[in-house]
Each structure stands twice: as structure tokens, then as C-alpha cells.
Amino acid sequence: MATATQVVEKENYLNVNYGIKSWLLTTDHKRIGLLYLFTITMFFFLGGFFALLIRLELLTPSGDMVQTDIYNRLFTMHGIVMIFLFLIPSIPAVFGNFFIPMMIGARDMAFPKINLLSWYLLLGGGALILYSIVTGGTDTGWTFYAPFSTQYSNSQVIAAALGIFVAGFSSILTGLNFIVTIHRMRAPGLTWVRLPLFIWSNYATAIIQVLGTPVLAITLALVFLERVFHIGFFNAQLGGDPLLFQHLFWFYSHPAVYIMILPSMGVISEVIPCFARKRIFGYAFVAMSSIAIAVFGFLVWAHHMFVSGMSVYAALVFSLLSYAVAVPSAVKVFNWTATMYKGSIHLRTPMLYALGFIGLFTMGGMTGLFLACLGIDVHVTDTYFVVAHFHYIMVGGAVMGYMAALHFWWPKITGKMYSEVWGKVAAVIIFLGFNLTFFPLFVAGYMGMPRRYHVYAPEFQVLNVFSTAGASILGIGYLLPLIYLFWSLRYGKPAGDNPWSAAGLEWTAASPPPTHNFEETPVVTWEAYNYHELPDMPEEDAGVSRI
Amino acid sequence: MSAESSHGSFIAGNLASSVSAHALQHQFADLEQQRESSTLGMWVFLITEVMFFGGMFAVYLINRALHPVAFLEASQHMLFWAGAVNTIVLICSSLFVALAVHAAQEGHRKQIVCFLLLALLLGLVFLGIKGYEYHGHWVEHKVPGPAFQFEGTDPIHSEVFFELYFVMTGFHALHMLIGVGLVAAIAWFAWRGHYTPAYHNAVDNVGLYWHFVDIIWIFLFPLLYLISHKHVP
């Protein structure tokens, strides 16, 4: 078993050179992944801070903590920061950038400089959004509905819209880089059906990023032009149509939610086989389901508009298609579960997050069926039912997947192991805190509590108190990894090349990897998830955990 | 900002390979992989541009379907000859770009530069004519906003036509301007002898971009100028 010598550290991508310029001008995909890690962690805690304020305000039915205008800006900026500055980049920009080249046996992405540019674009967009926050924020909701956003809102709509526009190009370029890299830079012998499912998921995500984000760009550009020059695409008085905005906006923003969840699903498809010590069940079906989700995801956008005044016939079509898009996700859940059958299960931290993901994503996905159902949607749309649904998917799903990735690949990225005890404790706290925060909101939604309400009817209070209590627990759960992961950088046990005895080319490189990833380009002659050929997973430190 | 820099960096990536005697970038195994990757990258980028303009075309199509008379009457105020000449200009410029690519394949350095400069010149002519048209619209109160005036059956929706006209041709002109910059850049590098028959991918990719911008105009011209066979003199 490899142990790092205390005296001379092997050269790796972290210690190959030092200095701020070597980081800010790097083209090494691994360093860029870390730059993203740092950036989106900051944005996550900023968005989380807004969420904390929201939940504190909602402890009581009256608006007694902040003024209404501030509250409206809080939920808007929470949405914008979390979606565009955290969730959309998250897994692809951090773990996709870091591991896609390694997983395919390449030295770097196809376009390393564009990769760096993507990071700067995220910073630029983030800077504009931060500017909009400190100068008062915008209060349109992250959905920017016209004509409120284009004519009536007295807030920093333009700065926020520009920020999202710029960040959108970061997303487009990341997607472009992934598509070209995966198509053209696979090692010899690495056919498509030998690829890890993380690659398939990120590939599907990249397709959505490339096709969908430009539509958001033009939509925001039109909002900008309408607001500044008072032209009237979305303004009924000037011959426009507010519903046109909704169609254009949701044409991107629905596929966007698949940008946010598909990479997490890819992570789960890596973690479960490793911690069950066997190949994923139904590889081809899981791979194809990612593509199916990407394709179908573009056909369902108007399910956000069932009560908007659109035609009944259109609503029927979109409802039907929305049910269709649920099938591939269900297929994934069943395949992950079946992978555990007759496996050899190790309930380590990444696996806890992965199983938590399956549980919470299943619940979130099931509640999506309620929203796809026209008769029910009329009642629960624009209520806390929807808020609960998408937080189950985005937080219970995407963020849990992100945490699973972080804990799975931390040893490879840093060369250090974190405390398994604290890892498990945090995972459990997050899981429990999350459910307490968001499950009551389903009930509140069906009872009729509308979303985006600063002041609410008193009968909703008990549910809101539960939710806020859960949010504080959830917050603690997220702070713990910040602490123990940092701690591990200094004091963690050296990880060795492959602490999980995992399959995948990334685990054949050193931890941390050298800048060029591999000494020689590997030639792949084996299928993915060849766990039957790999040694057993090493035990955890004795005396630490009995799970 | 971001559109230009993404264009520029893309080309920088391409050019770097061509700068010092086909230096192979470190992430690629061989020149073939590098060429295929950068070409695929340009195609993917163009697909994003299709989606970007596609949004505008969708807005146009919906509005025209709902308000055909307003659009017809508005289109009669377009300067037909300007649009027609511009269409010829762009098609010829694309021809020159294609000839430049061919010259690069043959290794005729001076020809590459000549054809690229001709294409660039025509691109500037296009922008010039466009500027002349915009000025004319401004003078005739056809720019949407407080100064807009229109005598017609449905002036409110005719104004929507002009809004679309300026947004669509405006973004197109922006892309033309970027294209002019890119063509100038590769003309410079061609002059410096950076392209060989073995590797001239930058010329190919800029050519692709230029043809794409041309094709957008091929759609814009009939949709904006040719709705009616009559035009206001």
C-alpha cells in the first residue's frame, strides 16, 4: 500500500508551482476544477445565508423581521445565486472538469484556455450579480416574469440579468468543451459503451447546456432591451405578449433543471457500484436514460404554465410529455437499487450520500408526478408544494450528489482522507435536517400557502416553524464538511492512489495526480465497473466506525 | 463582452497551434486529433448560435403569424435594394472565404491573404450599407420608441416588426463585426506564413463562422424585406 513519504512529496498538480499567477492563469483542468470549487462554495454559502434569512422571517406569519421589499429581494437573490452561480456549474465545473479527462485517459480538456475562460465568465457573471445585490438586489423572482420585470420592478433587474447572461456563457463553453473532449479525446480502446456513466451524464448535460442556454441568453437580452428602450415584445400595451416571455424563459429553464440533476445522477452511478463492489445493473439503460432525459427535457417546458392562460390542448400535450420524461428517471432509481442486489455493501460516507440521494430524489420525482397532473397542478402550482418539490430535487438530489462526489473524490483531489465519523455524522444530519425543512412545505402547499409570500395566513405557521427548525439543522449539517474537509488538508491520513479500490482510470493515477495525469496514455481493454477484477475495498480505520 | 471574448479565445486556441510551425498543443495526441477537435468545437459553437438566433426567429414567426397585415405593411418600408445588394455582397464574401480556404489547402500564401481581404472588404461594405439603412430609418421615424411614427392599419404591431428588425439585424451586424475581426486576424497570420496545406485549421474554422453569419442573413432577408412585393418609394 502506497504511503506518502514525509520527506519528499511526489510532484503533483498542486505542488508543481506556487503563486497566485500559477493559479489564476492555469490551464490545468484540475486546477480549474479547484478554482471552481472555491468559487461555488462561496456562492453556496451566500445563497444559503439568504435562505437562512428567509426561513427566519417565515417563523412568524407577519412580516416583522425585514421589510417586504427586502424579503422580495431575498428570495429572488437566493434563487439566482443558488441556480446560476452554484447549481448549474457545480458538479460539471468542479468534478467534470477535474475527472472527465482523467476518466477518458486524456491529458487535459480539448480546449484548456476556453476552460479557464469559462471560470472567468462565471466570476464575471457572479460579480455583476453581486453588484446587483449590494446596490439593492432585484425583486422579480429568479423567473423574471414580464411585464413586472420589464416595466414595473424598481430594482436592479438589468445588472442581475446581465450577470446571468455572462454566467450563461460560462455554462455554454463548459458544455462545448465537454462535448468535444468526450467525442475526440478518449484513450485507445475506450469505446462509448466502456465509458463510466459519469461521462454519459455529463455528456447529456453538456448537450442541454449547449442547446438551451443560448435561448436564455436571447430572452434576457430581450428583457434588457425592453427595460432600457421600452420596446414591447412582452408588453401587451405595445402589441406584445407576456406569455411569450414565459415560453421563451421556460424553454431554457426547464432543461436547466436537468442540467442541475443529471451530473448528480452520474455521480450516484459511480458511487453505488464502488460501494456495492459490482458493476451497475443495466449499464446501457442507465446510459441511454441520461440521453432520454436530455431530449425529453426540451419538450415539457410549458408544464410551468398550466394556469397561465395557455390553450387546453397544449396543456394536455405538455402534461403527457411531462409524464414521459419521468420514466427514464424511474429507470435509473430501479437500476441503482438493483445494483445493490447481491453486492457487497460498504456504508461509507459517499455511499450514505448516494443512498440519501436515491431516497430524496425519489420523493422529489414522485411529487413531480403531482405537478404533471393537470387537475392537481391547478391547485398546487405557485404554492409551497412546488417549492418543496424542487428543493427535494435540487437540494435532496443535486446537492446530495455533489456531497457524494466531494466525499468520493476528495482523496484523489487532495491526497488526504477525511474523518469517516464526521463524514457520516454530517450526512445523517443533512438528511434529517433536509426532510424536516421541506416535507412540511408539501402540506403547507396543498393547504394553499402561496409561494413568495412575505406575510402569510396564520394557519400555516406551525408548518413553517417546523421548516425553519429543519433549516437550522440543515445549516449545521453543511457547515460540518467545511470544517472537517479543511481539517483533513492538514491532518488527514494520506489517501493513497485508490483508497476505495474503485474502478475508473482516474484511480490509476496518483493522489493527487501529476499535472499530465498519466505517465503514458492508457490503452483500455476492459469494460467499465470491472469490480470483479479489482481487490476488495480496504477497511476503514479500526475503532472508528462499525457500520 | 462574453461573446467576443469567447470568439477570440477560440481563435487564439486555433492560432496557437498554427503560430510556430504546427506546434501540437500538449493535450492532443496528434495534429489530426487537434484538427478534428477544433473543427468539432466550431460546429458545436455554431449550433449554440443557431439556438441564439432561433429564439429571435421564433419571436418573429409568432408575431408575424398573429399580425400578418401589420408585418406586411411594415416590411414595405424596408429598403429593398439595400437588402438585395447586401445579400449579393455577403454571398460574394462567402465565395471569397471559400476561395481562401482552397488557397490554404493549396498553400498559396498571397492568395489566401487576397481572398480574405476581399471578404473583409465586402463585410465592411455590408456593414456600411446597414448603417446607411439604419440612418434612413432613424430619419423617417421608424426606430421604435418615443419617436416612432407609422401610418398603417395596425401601427402597434408594425412597431413590433421594426423592433424585431433592429434586434435581429443588430445582433447579426454584431456577429458580422466579430467576423470581420476574425478574418482580419487570420489574414494577418496568413501573411506571416503560418498556414500550410498540412495544417490551416484556423482558416477553415473562421470560414465556417463566416458562412454561418451569411446563412443567418439569407434567412433574414426574405423574412424582413420580401414579405410584400411592393415597397414604399
Added chain:
Amino acid sequence: MWQNLPLWPTEASTISRQVDGLYIALITVTGGVTLLVFATIVFFAIKYNHKRHPVAEAIEGSTPLEILWSAIPLGIFLLFFAWGASIYIFEAKPPRDAMEVYVVAKQWMWKFQYQTGQSEINTLHIPVNRPVRLTMISQDVIHSFYVPDMRVKADVLPGRYTTVWFQPVKAGNYHLFCAVYCGTNHSGMIGEVDVMEPADYEVWLQGGAGQGSMAATGQKLFQELGCINCHRSDEQGRGPNLQGVYGRPVLLDDGHTVMANDDYVRESIMVPGAKIVAGYKPVMPSFQGIVSEEQLLSLMAYVKSLSTPPPAEPAHKRNAAPPPAAGAAVR
């Protein structure tokens, strides 16, 4: 007096029970499957724990199983799609005899106009057991009319009418919420639907309008604004005679035919150039900025009243088509 249960809204309309039934069915099915998945995972995690089961078995997959667990969920989904769709379609077809109330939403209040002439702010008074259809428009941004206990919701748009209907089955006061974010006081844009027993409703009706019915108000406006000068009933005017127009197809100068519904009447006043009736010139000025949404509704009520007599009157310059079957489509 609020009659809400703490964890479930009241079933206050004919549709509430249907929606709740579907909801409970869906909870049962999805809850069941979810619990099954959870139980399976927990079971596998225990039974195949590496201490108990140290060697994993290499299993590739099972195509029949994949087909099974794709087809069965799809089948169940189609069921729920159809069930939900049937409710939605039912909600899209107001009964012909529904009572009409007009709603103008603005930041941040609800204005109700009744055909009998009353107008109120934020409280909707309706009798129990009668269907009511709301025709709604916004003066500014998008709002949404939401009565949880009735299980209905419809966005209220600027520039275009939307409708929602329901039939209350239980007297009482029910929350009315605005459900689309509309600015600062979005959460304050709330009201009450006061469903009254017939006797109480009669009392309320009596206490009402001094100004006459909406149609009467509309007729006065029709004269004051000069509409009557062009839209003459003797066919000599520069504009079409409006007798019998509402609710029937209108032939336009480009050969198309449109239904003369609420949106058509409103557009004809606000953007008259958008659709020109066949045989007439586009000379009508726009009244945008001159009439308010409430005045538009009164004018529309007046125009509607011109169609109440049976279509025995000769129809000039329009298709003499029979009246449409289920009332003018206004969605």
C-alpha cells in the same frame, strides 16, 4: 369565520372533492412505490453488507426487467395523466348558466364588478350552489386568482381576458390569494370569497348598486365616447352594427373568420387595426389610454346585451351562422 382544517383545505366546491380524490390516490400509489424502494434499499444494505456478504456477484442486467419497470410506471402515469386531464378539461368548460362576475386585478387589490352593477374591492360575494364564472384582466402585471378551498387558480393577465369558474357547495368565507408574484405587496393582495346562503345573498343584492347594471353603464359610455356615431344600428355607419355580433363569427377583410368573444371586443376597442371587418375601412381610432379596464368591461357587457335578442334580426355583412354551442370560448 374560517372553516379550514389545520392540515387540509376545506372541500368548498364541486371540484374540490374530485381534486382531493385524485391527490389521495396519487399519494397512495407514489407513497407505496417510494416505501417499497426505501424498504428494498434498506433490506439490501443490511442483507448484503460486506461483512455478511463479502463477495459481490457479477450481474449484468436484465432486459425483461428493464422493460417491465419502464412499461408499468408509464402505464400508471398515463392513468393519472388521463384522470388529471379530465378534471382540467372540466374546469375549462364553464356551464352556460354560470353567473358572470368581472375581475380587474391591479397592484395590489382585486376589483369585482357584478352584472347587476355593484363593484367591490377584495371580497367576492356569491350565492352557494350556483356556478360562477369570473372573467378577469389585469391593469398592470400578471396576477393569479387563487381560492385554495375551491381548488381553482387562473393567472390574470394584462391585455387579455382569462376565465375561471367554480361552483361553491358550502357557505362560508374562503381565502383568496394572489398566486403570481406581482411586486412589493404581493403577499398582501389577498381577499375573501364570501359564499352566502340564498337568503343572505338576496339581502346583499338589494343593498347594491345605485348606478344600474353593467350593461346600462356600458350603454352610457358607448354614447359618451362617441361609439354610437359610427356603430349605428341603421347600417349607415362607418363601423359595423353591433347588434347580434357578440358570440358569433365575424368575417374579416383578409378572409379569415374570428369568433366575437371578450378578447375580440376588447381588442377592437384598444387595437382596432388588428382585425378589420370585411367591407369596412380601418378608420377606427384606438381607445388605449382613454378607457380603463372597468369601463371596457362595462362596454363589453353592453355589447353582449345587444346579442341577447334571438338572431331573427337580419345580419348584414357577416356570416349568418347559428350561435356557437357552449357559449363564447373565452380561454
